[in-house]
Amino acid sequence: MTLFQTILFIVFLFSLQPSASVEICRVSCGNQLVRFPFRLSSQPDRCGYPRFNLSCKDQAQTVLSLPFSGEFNVVHIDYLFQNIWLNDPDHCTPKCLLHGLNLSSTPFDSLYPRSFTFFNCSAAASTQLHQAKHISCLSGTNFSVVALPADRLDSSASLSTSCLEIATVLVPFSWTGWSNLGNGIMLTWNEPNCLRCETGAGNCMFKSETGLDVGCSGGFTNGLSRHAKYGILFGAGIPVLFIVGLVIYLRNKVEEDYNNRHPNQPELLSTTPRLDASVKGLDGQTIEEYPVTLLSESRRLPRPNDNTCPICLSEYQAKEMIRTIPDCEHYFHAVCIDEWLKLNAAFPLCRNTPQTLAPIVSSSS
Structure with missing residues (x-):
């Protein structure tokens, strides 16, 4: 050169x-x-x-x-x-x-707002509201403040006689549920x-010293002007093409060597979760590949203490479908986690991005 x-x-x-x-x-x-x-x-x-x-x-x-x-x-x-x-x-x-x-x-x-109705109940009445969320920071010795999803009030008719309604508000969820202390x-x-x-590992910033137009500095997508790029390509010429060809050749050799050493392993690209370009989450086919389980009348769960869906904050009921994430061993209502993953590729609790896909398993617990 x-x-x-x-x-x-x-x-x-x-x-x-x-x-x-x-x-x-x-x-x-x-x-x-x-x-x-x-x-x-x-x-x-x-x-x-x-x-x-x-x-x-x-x-x-x-x-x-x-x-x-x-x-x-x-x-x-x-x-x-x-x-x-x-x-x-x-x-x-x-x-x-x-x-x-x-x-x-x-x-x-x-993000993901949901209407909740808050109630002031006696301490005895609050223990009978299984689907309601106890708000300890608002409760006292002789009373308890609870919140219930507004769309589930019909199934809790006893609230009107045993509790005093405070207000109905929209709750912007965090990934672990807003009612637990410290989650926000x-x-x-x-x-x-x-x-x-x-996405291109660049630095988002203003394009100029005036106005609100936003540009990108650095990263994989940034570069010089079109004419400057043509000049660089012309100046580098054959050496650049040689380097690109060498990189492609070495990559193919590495993949070939990996496949020879692991003949029973699927190709690396096939295990990468597929992102829907129009949204921030996974596509429907990828979501459906996570195991689904139909709860029986006994409502037997993998972890009995985890009996509440972290997304909708409702207890799991018989004949409901739950979907399990094998990578982190968390589970949710199938409907809730499906909607979540359509908008966010990271799991709600651990915030990890899936690295492998699990086969569908349908069974009754």
Whole structure:
């Protein structure tokens, strides 16, 4: 390779590195990384998108302030799927929801919202409400506050005589259920849309010093202008083609060697879960490949203590279909986990992405 070709190749490699402004806009608050579209109040305005302002308390806790709803601690930010998990600073998220969670003036929306009705019941009456969720942070010695999905009130007619209705609110679920202390709520945002940039391991940022147009710096999809790319390809020429050919040849040799050593193993590509390009989750065929079990009248479960679906927060009933995830040994209502996986490729409880597919097994417990 000539000196001119070498210089062009080095320029191309440097063009893929994040710019200095990107590094300035990447800071940490405790264990939470803060980057575009979010920014801390101490950072320049162009480090974040409008209304994505955070603050850092005592250099340890990241805080998001929602107009009309107060401050929430940030548990985690998923920049790829554009989700943010929040928790009440007092660890009583249901109390915040009853006071009103107003997202109208924010860039966020509820993810998987479901209506719940809250009741104030006597301690004795609350023990008879099997499907209701006990809210310990709102309950007292002689009374208990419970919440029940609004669409299940018909099956709990006794509530009207033994409990006092407080309110019905929309609950934005977290992946483990909002009623357990410390789990909080889950919100999402659509604008700015950095999915393509994040998927390519790039740095989402403003295209220019003015305006709200978003671009991508670095990553697999970033590069120079079209004319610069043509110049690099022309300058590199045959050496680049030789390198590409060598990489393809070596990859084929590695795959061939693997198949020869593991003749009974399926091909690597065949075990990769299939993503639906139109959504963020798995396709229907992949979801159907996870085992389904029909509960008998005895409602015998793999783990008797796990008798509540973590997604809908309802107890498993006889003749209901449950789907099991063999990789993590968690199970859910088939209807609930199917809808979840259509929108999110990660499992609700462990947040792992599936690496292998399990065959369908249908049986009665």
